[in-house]
Amino acid sequence: MKVLSAFAATTALTLAAGTASAIDLTFVSWGGAYQNSQLKAYVEPYVAEHPDVNVVWDESSDAAVAKLRAMNEAGNLTWDLVDVTVADAMRLCDEGLAMEIDYDTMLAPAPDGTPASEDFGDFLLSDCFIPQIVYSITFGYRNDVAEWNGATPSSVCDVFDTTKFPGKRSMYKGPLYNMEWALLCDGVAKEDIYNVLGTDEGVERAFKKLDTIKDQVVWWTAGAETPQLLADGEVVIGSTYNGRLFSVIAEQNQPVSMLWDAQIYDLDGWIVPTGLPEDRLAAVKDFLYFGTDTQRLADQAKFISYGPARKSSAPLVGKHAELGIEMAPHMPTDPANATNIIMMDFPWWADHRDDLDAKFQAWLAQ
Amino acid sequence: MSDTTQASPMKAADGTPLKKSLTRALRRQKLRALALIAPLLIFVLVTFITPIADMLFRSVENQIVHDTLPNTVRALRDWDPASGEAPAEPVFRALSVDLQVATELKQHTRLGTRLNYENPGVSSLFRSSGRGADKIGKDFQDRLAGIDPAWKEGETWAAIFGSDEWLAADAAWAADKSGSQPAFRMREGIDEALPLAAHAFLMFAKDAEGAGKSPATTKPWPVFSDALAQDLESNPNPDPAALPAAEAPLIAAASAAVAGVEPFSYRDAFLAMNKGWGEVGTWETIQAYSSPYTAGYFLNAVDLERSPDGIAVRPPEERIYIKLFARTMWMSLLITVSCLVLGYPVAWLLANLRASTSNLLMILVLLPFWTSLLVRTSAWKVLLQQQGVINDILVWLRLVDDAGRLVMINNQTGTMIAMTHILLPFMILPLYSVMKTVPPTYLRAAKSLGATPWTAFWRVYFPQSIPGIGAGSILVFILAIGYYITPELVGGTEGVFISNRIAFHISSSLNWGLAAALGAILLGVVLLLYYTYDKIVGIDNVKLG
Numbered sequence: 001m002k003v004l005s006a007f008a009a010t011t012a013l014t015l016a017a018g019t020a021s022a023i024d025l026t027f028v029s030w031g032g033a034y035q036n037s038q039l040k041a042y043v044e045p046y047v048a049e050h051p052d053v054n055v056v057w058d059e060s061s062d063a064a065v066a067k068l069r070a071m072n073e074a075g076n077l078t079w080d081l082v083d084v085t086v087a088d089a090m091r092l093c094d095e096g097l098a099m100e101i102d103y104d105t106m107l108a109p110a111p112d113g114t115p116a117s118e119d120f121g122d123f124l125l126s127d128c129f130i131p132q133i134v135y136s137i138t139f140g141y142r143n144d145v146a147e148w149n150g151a152t153p154s155s156v157c158d159v160f161d162t163t164k165f166p167g168k169r170s171m172y173k174g175p176l177y178n179m180e181w182a183l184l185c186d187g188v189a190k191e192d193i194y195n196v197l198g199t200d201e202g203v204e205r206a207f208k209k210l211d212t213i214k215d216q217v218v219w220w221t222a223g224a225e226t227p228q229l230l231a232d233g234e235v236v237i238g239s240t241y242n243g244r245l246f247s248v249i250a251e252q253n254q255p256v257s258m259l260w261d262a263q264i265y266d267l268d269g270w271i272v273p274t275g276l277p278e279d280r281l282a283a284v285k286d287f288l289y290f291g292t293d294t295q296r297l298a299d300q301a302k303f304i305s306y307g308p309a310r311k312s313s314a315p316l317v318g319k320h321a322e323l324g325i326e327m328a329p330h331m332p333t334d335p336a337n338a339t340n341i342i343m344m345d346f347p348w349w350a351d352h353r354d355d356l357d358a359k360f361q362a363w364l365a366q
Numbered sequence: 367m368s369d370t371t372q373a374s375p376m377k378a379a380d381g382t383p384l385k386k387s388l389t390r391a392l393r394r395q396k397l398r399a400l401a402l403i404a405p406l407l408i409f410v411l412v413t414f415i416t417p418i419a420d421m422l423f424r425s426v427e428n429q430i431v432h433d434t435l436p437n438t439v440r441a442l443r444d445w446d447p448a449s450g451e452a453p454a455e456p457v458f459r460a461l462s463v464d465l466q467v468a469t470e471l472k473q474h475t476r477l478g479t480r481l482n483y484e485n486p487g488v489s490s491l492f493r494s495s496g497r498g499a500d501k502i503g504k505d506f507q508d509r510l511a512g513i514d515p516a517w518k519e520g521e522t523w524a525a526i527f528g529s530d531e532w533l534a535a536d537a538a539w540a541a542d543k544s545g546s547q548p549a550f551r552m553r554e555g556i557d558e559a560l561p562l563a564a565h566a567f568l569m570f571a572k573d574a575e576g577a578g579k580s581p582a583t584t585k586p587w588p589v590f591s592d593a594l595a596q597d598l599e600s601n602p603n604p605d606p607a608a609l610p611a612a613e614a615p616l617i618a619a620a621s622a623a624v625a626g627v628e629p630f631s632y633r634d635a636f637l638a639m640n641k642g643w644g645e646v647g648t649w650e651t652i653q654a655y656s657s658p659y660t661a662g663y664f665l666n667a668v669d670l671e672r673s674p675d676g677i678a679v680r681p682p683e684e685r686i687y688i689k690l691f692a693r694t695m696w697m698s699l700l701i702t703v704s705c706l707v708l709g710y711p712v713a714w715l716l717a718n719l720r721a722s723t724s725n726l727l728m729i730l731v732l733l734p735f736w737t738s739l740l741v742r743t744s745a746w747k748v749l750l751q752q753q754g755v756i757n758d759i760l761v762w763l764r765l766v767d768d769a770g771r772l773v774m775i776n777n778q779t780g781t782m783i784a785m786t787h788i789l790l791p792f793m794i795l796p797l798y799s800v801m802k803t804v805p806p807t808y809l810r811a812a813k814s815l816g817a818t819p820w821t822a823f824w825r826v827y828f829p830q831s832i833p834g835i836g837a838g839s840i841l842v843f844i845l846a847i848g849y850y851i852t853p854e855l856v857g858g859t860e861g862v863f864i865s866n867r868i869a870f871h872i873s874s875s876l877n878w879g880l881a882a883a884l885g886a887i888l889l890g891v892v893l894l895l896y897y898t899y900d901k902i903v904g905i906d907n908v909k910l911g
Contacts, residue, residue: 065876066873091876094475094479094493095472095475095476095479096472221854232753350489351488351489351490352486352487354486354875354877361686363683365689
């Protein structure tokens with residue numbers, strides 16, 4: 001009898017679970033500390049409230065566009081929510097692979113009632129893109145270099161000054177960021193950078209400037225390389241994502257400092273792939289409403305030093321979850337750090353990236 | 367009588383002619399044999415041959431221009447780029463319809479991306495013009511709806527363009543959505559009476575069907591009005607036989623209204639949207655890439671480009687692929703040679719030492735072979751970098767001073783060292799298996815006949831080990847030219863291979879056509895080398911064991 005009732009109870013449970021329709025959602029992100037911050041700030045709190053949702057992670061964001069294209073061609077969509085940079089979001093939106101978002105109905109308003117589209121404001125650079133964080137590409141340098149005789153770099157142009165600051169540099173192995181900095185340090189005004197870069201002479205000018213340090217540069221392709229090279233002493237100054245430098249400086253206590261000058265802003269956020277079946281789409285929408293609200297975005301900053309993309313989140317940024325240090329001064333958007341910023345022109349790069357990349361690779365090979 | 371018996375064929379026990387019976391039995395046997403290998407055959411076809419064929423196809427495929435801008439491509443056929451002027455009004459009229467349809471289908475930006483590979487800047491031209499073209503259609507729609515509100519309804523358009531049978535079937539299906547959706551059938555003759563509008567509606571009907579909706583109840587696209595106005599302007603009295611009787615007066619009224627208004631300049635409208643449409647270069651690109659197949663990707667893959675005066679070499683600052691191909695070949699050759707030089711003595715020791723010692727040695731060869739590629743490559747990073755183990759030891763031994771640390775990574779040296787180490791087992795194992803079969807008595811016999819150790823080795827032993835050298839070298843070389851992880855991690859800029867560019871185009875720049883062309887060339891080179899090897903050495907002389 002006991003056995004029988006126990007059996008009945010388990011059956012009832014299974015049935016209940018069946019009717020509540022447990023659902024598996026696949027989220028795609030970058031792995032590492034960043035994915036962890038998403039897990040801690042929005043996914044875990046959400047799953048705690050919705051035990052029927054099970055989130056599976058796929059660390060494929062760096063190849064997200066290629067994979068979504070392949071999935072679309074094969075007609076087999078296995079992803080539900082994808083974290084990409086704004087440039088990739090634009091490409092996916094252009095190709096119809098990402099869903100257009102109605103910000104004010106799909107996303108939560110700010111606590112004071114400001115609609116989401118206003119709260120995100122200028123960061124809504126593509127109709128399919130839901131921004132989460134503002135990060136920047138900036139330089140970090142070792143602060144124990146004997147040859148520098150106590151001097152420390154204060155401007156991005158010091159990167160190009162090998163007499164005052166000798167030693168190897170690490171820079172991104174592509175035209176992005178490097179061309180902007182080269183032109184800026186060659187005397188081009190910040191607002192003219194993309195106009196100049198649009199001409200053949202401008203490209204040549206940028207390469208000429210880069211030529212002056214070419215033999216001193218180690219080129220990176222993955223964001224983790226510069227922190228490693230700096231920690232090993234292989235390079236004395238190098239560019240990477242600001243969050244990576246934060247972890248080298250604050251979490252690993254390496255003798256490295258930030259050079260915030262002429263940091264280049266970039267955005268990262270969610271896109272929803274087109275063609276999701278209705279039940280999964282509903283689940284994703286429900287998560288997005290919760291996971292991109294003001295508090296959740298502010299919470300994310302407890303785990304990683306990237307600025308929340310909502311204006312209303314900024315005042316809520318608190319202390320690091322483990323180290324207990326104030327996070328605001330480590331944000332790229334902090335006024336003290338943001339004295340000189342470059343806003344990347346994404347549509348311009350969408351047009352010129354292939355062309356400049358071919359030229360850049362040819363220049364590298366010379 | 368005897369003649370007839372001779373002419374009648376021999377028969378089997380069941381009375382069928384013997385020849386027939388025999389062929390049937392043979393065929394059955396062959397089929398059974400085929401069924402046995404079928405799983406493998408299907409597996410190879412599906413996972414190996416098909417993807418390669420697909421890749422080769424992608425390297426020449428270029429249907430997107432023709433499929434997205436069919437009317438424009440047709441109108442553009444007579445335009446001559448040498449005229450130095452952007453095309454005239456008819457091309458822009460066709461473009462207006464094509465671009466609006468493409469925008470509705472979200473194809474226009476895809477096309478922009480494709481043409482942007484050939485002409486930087488086209489991508490944003492298409493993206494920005496998609497919205498603008500949509501506005502032209504909306505204006506026409508408003509005007510048409512002003513004449514008769516029926517033009518705003520999907521039913522009106524469906525009644526004009528759909529065949530009567532389809533309309534009945536679709537209405538029946540839409541009522542209860544049971545059974546399968548009837549496929550759209552166009553009214554006979556309507557594509558001649560109203561060609562542009564019929565084309566737009568066809569695309570619309572396909573799109574609606576794809577989404578499982580009835581074209582008759584779906585909101586009509588604004589482009590229909592634009593296309594209809596153009597059709598009626600070029601032919602104010604379309605063949606009445608082709609039109610449905612109920613809608614004919616509606617069309618006649620629209621035709622009268624179109625005749626009454628001042629003609630609209632599409633050219634001016636597009637130029638106002640984006641002055642890129644006035645540039646000869648834009649149109650040249652569209653015209654040059656309008657055929658469904660192109661050699662453009664292959665030209666690009668060998669540093670050539672299409673120019674107004676035929677095919678030309680790219681400017682020096684854009685030439686990279688030939689250099690990368692040459693570097694890939696040359697470095698793979700060096701890696702093969704260094705694998706051979708290092709591997710040959712090891713294989714000889716393995717084959718000739720006592721079993722216990724050689725087993726230990728074998729484990730030392732296999733252990734790295736079983737270790738993850740990434741682990742081994744990263745280990746080389748730790749060893750070779752300027753603040754790394756080897757440099758530290760050299761400085762400690764005072765062989766180099768602190769300022770003169772050797773640069774052994776992020777250049778060709780790094781790639782050479784790491785790849786030689788990683789590919790070494792692929793050389794040692796085939797060599798070992800061949801050397802194992804060479805009887806040691808041959809060497810002893812040679813020596814007893816008075817040969818010096820060198821002569822005995824060179825004249826007797828070495829020739830017998832050649833099949834192993836061939837097998838190992840082919841294996842190492844072919845693996846080396848396709849490698850990309852190791853060069854990416856330790857190669858810096860000087861030590862990367864062509865495969866790194868292929869990977870880049872597949873996952874970052876998404877120029878799959880170019881990646882396919884580069885891949886096809888690489889495949890061609892491997893096959894060519896294999897063929898040459900077969901001609902010179904003979905592939906039968908290759909032994910893997």
